[in-house]
Amino acid sequence: QKEVEQDPGPLSVPEGAIVSLNCTYSNSAFQYFMWYRQYSRKGPELLMYTYSSGNKEDGRFTAQVDKSSKYISLFIRDSQPSDSATYLCAIQTGGFKTIFGAGTRLFVKA
Amino acid sequence: DAGVTQSPTHLIKTRGQQVTLRCSPKSGHDTVSWYQQALGQGPQFIFQYYEEEERQRGNFPDRFSGHQFPNYSSELNVNALLLGDSALYLCASSFPNYGYTFGSGTRLTVV
Incomplete structure (x- = not known):
């Protein structure tokens, strides 16, 4: 079993839609949860960082962590074509390394 | 404020050769991590350097080695290159307990 599971998609939505991206993880000891966005031919860019269960909001983005279910989500409201990218969930294990999901490719159609 | 800079941007090597990749961290960051990202996959942790020491290592063979310099910059060296080493190599810098x-x-x- 992989430590972090993420559906690779692709996910295609119309402009203005609400997007839901999800990951599951296997180890209840994992402490810090992140979402990164990666455009083609670029390095990942940190979008959200949280260490507790519940919701964290930043503009059109909301990160949700459910530690009891070992499930993390990223919601994007009013999606835009510029949101088209690969979204990577990532979990910092409490040691020094961060484990990434495989990434979900998102396409937002104008 | 310059972010993380890596060089070179592209490189073509022959099987069996050795390669050195370089990274300058973001100003103020003292920790450097290296990741390998194969096409269509998430980044895989190679190792992390802090205070010029390798602090943690992922599941990569000894052909992968690194170094961190006093100015926090870092190098990744790969010896005896294999076709399977073809990938995007990412350098990341950070503070502790942050992204x-x-x-x-x-x-x-x-090739």
Whole structure:
């Protein structure tokens, strides 16, 4: 079993839609949860960082962590074509390394 | 404020050769991590350097080695290159218990 599971998609939505991206993880000891966005031919860019269960909001983005279910989500409201990218969930294990999901490719159609 | 810079951006090497990739961290960051990202996959942790020491290592063979310099910059060395080493190599710098700032990566192709 992989430590972090993420559906690779692709996910295609119309402009203005609400997007839901999800990951599951296997180890209840994992402490810090992140979402990164990666455009083609670029390095990942940190979008959200949280260490507790519940919701964290930043503009059109909301990160949700459910530690009891070992499930993390990223919601994007009013999606835009510029949101088209690969979204990577990532979990910092409490040691020094961060484990990434495989990434979900998102396409937002104008 | 410059972010993380990596060089070179692209590289083509022959099987069996050796390669050195370089990284300058974001100003103020003292920790450097290296990741390998195969096409269509998430980044895989190679190792992390802090205070010029390798602090943690992922599941990569000894052909992968690194170094961190007193100015926090870092190098990744790969010996005896295999075709399977073809990937995007990402350098990330950070503070403890915070997310990474990534560079744009070095695209390595082994032929």
